[in-house]
Amino acid sequence: MDQLFTVGKSVSVFPVKAMFNETDAVLDFPVKVGVGVSSRNFKKAVDRNRIKRLLREAYRLNKQPLLDFVNANNKKVIVFFLFIDKTLPDFETLQNKIPLLIDKLIKQLNENSATNN
RNA sequence: CUACAAACCCGAACUAUCGUCUCGAAUUUAUUCGGGAAGGAAAGUCCGGACAGCAUAGAGCAACCUACCGGCGAAUAACCGGCUUCAAGUUUUCUUGAAAGAGAAAGUGCCGCAGAAAAUAACUGCCAUGCAAAUGGUAAAGAUGAAAAUGUGAGGUAAGAGCUCACAGCUGUUAAUGGUAACAGUAACAGCGGGUAAACCUUGGGUGCUGUAAUGCCACGUAUAGAGCCGUUUUGAGAGCUGCUCGUUCAAGGCUCAGGGUAGGCAGCAACAGGUAAACAGUAAUGUUUAUCGCAGAUAAAUGAUAGUUUAGAAACAGAAUCCGGCUUAUGAGGUUUGUAGUUUU
Numbered sequence: 395m396d397q398l399f400t401v402g403k404s405v406s407v408f409p410v411k412a413m414f415n416e417t418d419a420v421l422d423f424p425v426k427v428g429v430g431v432s433s434r435n436f437k438k439a440v441d442r443n444r445i446k447r448l449l450r451e452a453y454r455l456n457k458q459p460l461l462d463f464v465n466a467n468n469k470k471v472i473v474f475f476l477f478i479d480k481t482l483p484d485f486e487t488l489q490n491k492i493p494l495l496i497d498k499l500i501k502q503l504n505e506n507s508a509t510n511n
Numbered sequence: 512c513u514a515c516a517a518a519c520c521c522g523a524a525c526u527a528u529c530g531u532c533u534c535g536a537a538u539u540u541a542u543u544c545g546g547g548a549a550g551g552a553a554a555g556u557c558c559g560g561a562c563a564g565c566a567u568a569g570a571g572c573a574a575c576c577u578a579c580c581g582g583c584g585a586a587u588a589a590c591c592g593g594c595u596u597c598a599a600g601u602u603u604u605c606u607u608g609a610a611a612g613a614g615a616a617a618g619u620g621c622c623g624c625a626g627a628a629a630a631u632a633a634c635u636g637c638c639a640u641g642c643a644a645a646u647g648g649u650a651a652a653g654a655u656g657a658a659a660a661u662g663u664g665a666g667g668u669a670a671g672a673g674c675u676c677a678c679a680g681c682u683g684u685u686a687a688u689g690g691u692a693a694c695a696g697u698a699a700c701a702g703c704g705g706g707u708a709a710a711c712c713u714u715g716g717g718u719g720c721u722g723u724a725a726u727g728c729c730a731c732g733u734a735u736a737g738a739g740c741c742g743u744u745u746u747g748a749g750a751g752c753u754g755c756u757c758g759u760u761c762a763a764g765g766c767u768c769a770g771g772g773u774a775g776g777c778a779g780c781a782a783c784a785g786g787u788a789a790a791c792a793g794u795a796a797u798g799u800u801u802a803u804c805g806c807a808g809a810u811a812a813a814u815g816a817u818a819g820u821u822u823a824g825a826a827a828c829a830g831a832a833u834c835c836g837g838c839u840u841a842u843g844a845g846g847u848u849u850g851u852a853g854u855u856u857u
Contacts, residue, residue: 428811439554440829447531447815454530455816485816 405502407495409479410449410488414499415472416506424464427453428474435480445477452488456496463500471503 404413429449431442453475464471475495477483 430811438829443830444815451530451816489816 403502403506405495405498406478407491407498409477409483410491410495411476411478412495412499413474413476414503416469416503424470425457425460426472427457429453429477430474431477436482441482445483448483448485448488449475449477449492451485452492455489456493459493460496460500463503467503469503473499 403415404411406412429446431445436442436445460471
């Protein structure tokens with residue numbers, strides 16, 4: 395976790411920020427994902443739970459491109475989605491934004507591998 | 512009928528597709544099938560317990576909690592019923608609400624402003640003496656205040672005064688009566704110089720400390736290395752008795768610094784002061800019996816998305832983290848009851 399936040403890079407499509415890090419560690423799955431909301435912005439546990447559920451659901455419905463990319467390039471990635479707005483979202487906006495974010499994420503990963511090589 | 516306020520009830524159901532956590536079974540060991548998956552407050556953490564660890568010779572002091580009576584219960588100051596006092600109302604009764612309900616006759620302190628005076632009272636006044644100034648007596652009348660020395664009448668007196676008497680009010684003691692009791696009304700006797708204990712205090716009763724990140728077990732790992740100080744059969748370091756003192760018990764290792772390592776798993780942990788329904792007992796809290804049900808268990812932390820149907824409506828407050836009882840606070844629509852206001856009809 396600490397490594398992800400200190401070393402990892404980030405891309406964002408408002409209202410969601412994705413922090414990610416490629417890793418060499420042995421993982422059971424090619425992609426590991428977490429979601430989070432700041433308790434500073436949302437005091438009630440109910441609201442935080444709600445946002446985390448919506449983020450999970452939106453990721454679940456749109457994860458296929460990322461998985462395809464990662465499998466094709468034989469990478470292992472850790473991603474953490476952080477919600478950065480201060481008002482409750484509805485599911486539709488997240489449904490629209492998450493694919494954009496994942497596109498951006500794939501592009502970044504691609505550039506990284508290019509520079510490394 | 513409408514609006515508002517308060518109290519209580521309730522806190523959607525079903526189907527399809529995809530998905531999360533968990534339990535059980537099966538096997539091809541990562542899949543399939545089946546079951547279950549937040550609340551009335553899960554919240555605040557204000558009380559009380561269960562459970563766990565440590566302690567459990569004693570004495571004194573301190574600290575804290577508590578304070579009408581009975582019942583219920585594992586337990587509580589907090590629940591139920593009653594008593595007393597106070598407040599409001601439609602005021603003998605009654606209804607509703609509140610109580611921080613032991614003691615002000617142990618002591619100390621305090622009582623703003625006003626007022627002469629806020630507690631061993633004397634400004635104006637009244638009476639006596641005196642030419643007067645003043646001295647003494649007095650507490651009827653006046654003014655202030657939230658509160659002014661129990662109220663009314665009569666006697667009494669220089670003037671007055673519970674000084675005396677009658678009636679009334681209040682306090683205490685005793686007696687019998689009613690009540691389990693708090694207490695009630697009655698009688699007799701003694702008395703009547705305020706309030707504040709949510710100021711200190713006094714009295715009665717009580718209290719070991721810490722909380723599931725408790726605690727027990729397993730695995731893995733390091734430096735079997737270093738520095739300083741104190742001490743080992745009496746000149747004993749230090750530790751326990753969890754605030755302090757005395758006292759007492761144990762005691763051969765202990766403390767500090769710098770550095771190194773680990774941060775995984777299992778149990779605790781989901782079957783009980785359990786839920787639901789009915790009957791019975793009780794004013795009630797609650798209890799008993801019978802039937803029936805099995806109802807979350809995560810560890811970065813699980814309940815979601817979409818579409819449709821039902822319905823008058825689906826929108827409030829809000830997310831379990833050891834468990835249970837009570838209290839407090841938040842809460843949409845709809846329903847029930849009560850109150851207030853308005854309108855219509857008779």
